[in-house]
Amino acid sequence: MITRSQIYSQGHYGETFTFDEKEVPRAYSSKEPLSVKLSVEAASLETFRVRLDGALSKLIWLHMALLTAVTVEQCVWPRPPVPRACAYTSRVGSCARLAVSVGGGRAPRCLPQAVHRVCRAFLTASVNPASPLLGPGPAMEGLLRRWRLPALSARQRGSRLRHGAPGRAKRLLLSQLFQPLNLQGEAAGEGKTGEPTCRSQRLMLQAGLIHPSSPGCYSYMPPTVRAMEKLIKVMDEEMQAVGGQKLNMPSLSSAELWRASGRWDRMGPELFRLVDRHGKGYCLGPTHEEAVTELVAAQSNLSYRQLPLRLYQVSRKFRDEPKPRFGLLRSREFYMKDMYTFDASGEAARHTYGLLCAAYHSLFDRLGLPVVKVQAATGTIGGTVSHEFQLPAEVGEDRLLLCPEGHFAANVETLSEEQTACPTCGGKLSQTRGIEVGHTFYLGTKYSSVSNAVFCSPDNKPQLAEMGCYGLGVTRILAASVEVLSTEDSIRWPSLIAPYQLCFIAPKRGSKEEKEGAVLLEQMYDDLAEALPHLAGDSVLDDRTQLTIGKRLKDANRLGYPYVIIAGKRVCEDPPVFEVWNQNTGEVLFLTKEGTIELLSKAQVP
Incomplete structure (x- = not known):
């Protein structure tokens, strides 16, 4: 057995x-x-x-x-x-x-x-x-x-199987995708009257990637969830590479914990607060410093041998924004990756801080996003050291000062008005705007001292753990990527996290290529899934053959598939030749089946 x-x-x-x-x-x-x-x-x-x-x-x-x-x-x-x-x-x-x-x-x-x-x-x-x-x-x-x-x-x-034979990847048909407003071109990009908008909000609404349910709250449609799951998988790889252990904590957090840390009052109206039927107060957590510290403090036999402890989660967070705007860039409900670290000494905690900053750089390099690490204020979370990871963008809400030689970068809120030169090389600092996509904090014993999160030291004495916290905005990274990489009318994703890597476009119904071209394209779909199994679930077949190839290609361009494979006029040649569009480079190639498979072998998915 x-x-x-x-x-x-x-x-x-x-x-x-x-x-x-x-x-x-x-x-x-x-x-x-x-x-x-x-x-x-x-x-x-x-x-x-x-x-x-x-x-x-x-x-x-x-x-x-x-x-x-x-x-x-x-x-x-x-x-x-x-x-x-x-x-x-x-x-x-x-x-x-x-x-x-x-x-x-x-x-x-x-x-x-x-x-x-x-x-x-x-x-x-x-x-x-x-x-x-x-x-x-x-x-x-x-x-x-x-x-x-x-x-x-x-x-x-x-009978011939519509979705392929046993052992073949089931073909995903575009007509069956649940993507409201998909390709209609009628989506409201401005949202409510007078609400400011941005490129990512408009494109994601038009493409049916998100659907507004209330101010600052959105339903994420299946393609968006696919992109988010891919991004989370990349985050998992980077976090686990530095010893991260994934857990999940409740969204509801006790008011007592927040009062003890002082943040219940300090957070002000941005904290969603509620009272249960027994009169006990809670909040919907925007972060989880209090909750995770209490969790670790409850482990009375924690030893220095178990440190460093690096715990993280990916979960929904809540913030009662006074004026939510820009779609997923500033919403009331969002997904975040938050890691909390516990070390035996300040030196070890600073080493962990450096490791996590390097992991963030690795993550954004893999996504192809030109993120800048800048000095930042500690704000309501607290601590003694803080850095933001900013993606330069015109729509960004933060103002940044950058050294042209790369020696210095800071959020203007951390500097005096008089500082205009780089403290390292003396060069004039340039100003730009950025979207905050990550934030790191060295907390010291700010929270461990409140909850008495201690460990047993080598000399068998209780000692407070040195902490750090590290956040990444999952949904904000998705929206920021679309904001920075896209054109005015077409979505562009980081290739690694695109909802689907491939879109297959069959000949138009009634065309002279219809019969043979459709069969050859379906065979290409199946052969590619067999040759490149990692792409088997990342392909969409546009079966709306009542539309012209040009119309469907325009739609595919708007939705941001990295690769589009078309069974056009040359598909009936011997051997068949397919039209392959690389949407990220704008390159168009005419390739045989073998050439197409070789090209797509370079495509990566998490």
């Missing part, structure tokens, strides 16, 4: 099943024993990679998935590709690799038994393994009924 713990502890599981003459009908008689080898490897907490080797591997994969209550997410076949006639279609081959997801936290405990059972079923069902189409015979039909599995009708076996 496979158990989840076995796979995690050993990294893999393997077993070979050999079938003797009593289990094999004459049609399968051979000098060599028939065998199937099963290998299972843990890919993540809920995903396992399964590999089957042997002549029967392709015959059993679908039924194995059905019997073990797992879902086939991806199947990679050796070339030539499997025909797409029906769910039982297959060819005899040497191996099949499957990625399976286990629903409801269940481990694939019955995989070995299922493989053995299904192999025997196929062997005894009198199915000819040399046939390219392997429809179930009478014995198999009966077996399926006993197992309560549906058998395909003759019509189903011969």
Whole structure:
């Protein structure tokens, strides 16, 4: 029996099943024993990679998935590709690799038994393994009924699958995306009458990426959620590279904690406050310094050996902005990554501070955003050292002074009016505006002293932890990226976090390329998903064939897909040639299928 713990502890599981003459009908008689080898490897907490080797591997994969209550997410076949006639279609081959997801936290405990059972079923069902189409015979039909599995009708076996055959990535059709106001060109960019707007707000509303629900609050549409999840994944990689551990704390925070730190009154009206039915006060947390410090303080046996402790979360935050504006750039409800660090000494805490600042630089470099680190005020959070990570933009609300040689950068709120020269080189400071996308604070013992967050030192004495906090505005980074990178009428994303990497545009309905071009484009979609599995879920097929290619290309340009693949007039050449647009560079290439796959192999997703 496979158990989840076995796979995690050993990294893999393997077993070979050999079938003797009593289990094999004459049609399968051979000098060599028939065998199937099963290998299972843990890919993540809920995903396992399964590999089957042997002549029967392709015959059993679908039924194995059905019997073990797992879902086939991806199947990679050796070339030539499997025909797409029906769910039982297959060819005899040497191996099949499957990625399976286990629903409801269940481990694939019955995989070995299922493989053995299904192999025997196929062997005894009198199915000819040399046939390219392997429809179930009478014995198999009966077996399926006993197992309560549906058998395909003759019509189903011969029908063409709309979304691809088993093992192919299901094609995502643009017409099925939930994206209100999508491509209509009628979205209100100004919001409420008199409300100031900006490029990112207008473009995201027009593209149906966000939908206003109340002042300063937005619904994030599925493409926006995809971009946000990709950004969070990049953040996770950077935070965990410096020892971060992810947790999740409640949005509701006790008023008592905030009163103890002094911030209940200091925050003023920007703090969302409420009282429960028992008269107990709470706030909706804009940050979580009090909550995380109390959490660590509750660990009475914390040792210096457990430090540094670097805890972070990505969660909704709330701030009662007096005048929310600019869409996601300044809203009342937003997503933020906030990390809180606990060190054994001031020196160690400053080292952590440097590590986190370097991690932020790495993050923004990966996104291709020209962020500047500037000196900043500590504000209501407090501490002794603070820096903002600012993305220069005309719509930015912060005024920055920068040394042209890069020696000095600061928010003007930290400087006197007389300071106009760089304190390092004496050069004249230039002024610009910026959007704050990150903020770091060295807190010292400001919060640990209030909550008595102590650890046991090497000499067995309690000692206050030295703290720091580090924020990144998740939704603000999305909007700021659109603000800075986009043109006036077209969205441009950092390629790494674009909701979808590819858009496929089929020929117009009724055109002379329609019939052959549509088939070739769908084949390109499937072959690309097979050759570049990391892009399989990052492709959209624009199936609105009632529109011209030009109209759909304009829409794709507005929505910001990094790559657009068009089945145009040259798709019927031999070999077929596709029109490939690189939206970020404006380059247009005419490439064969192989050339297109080579180009897209450079595309990255988190």
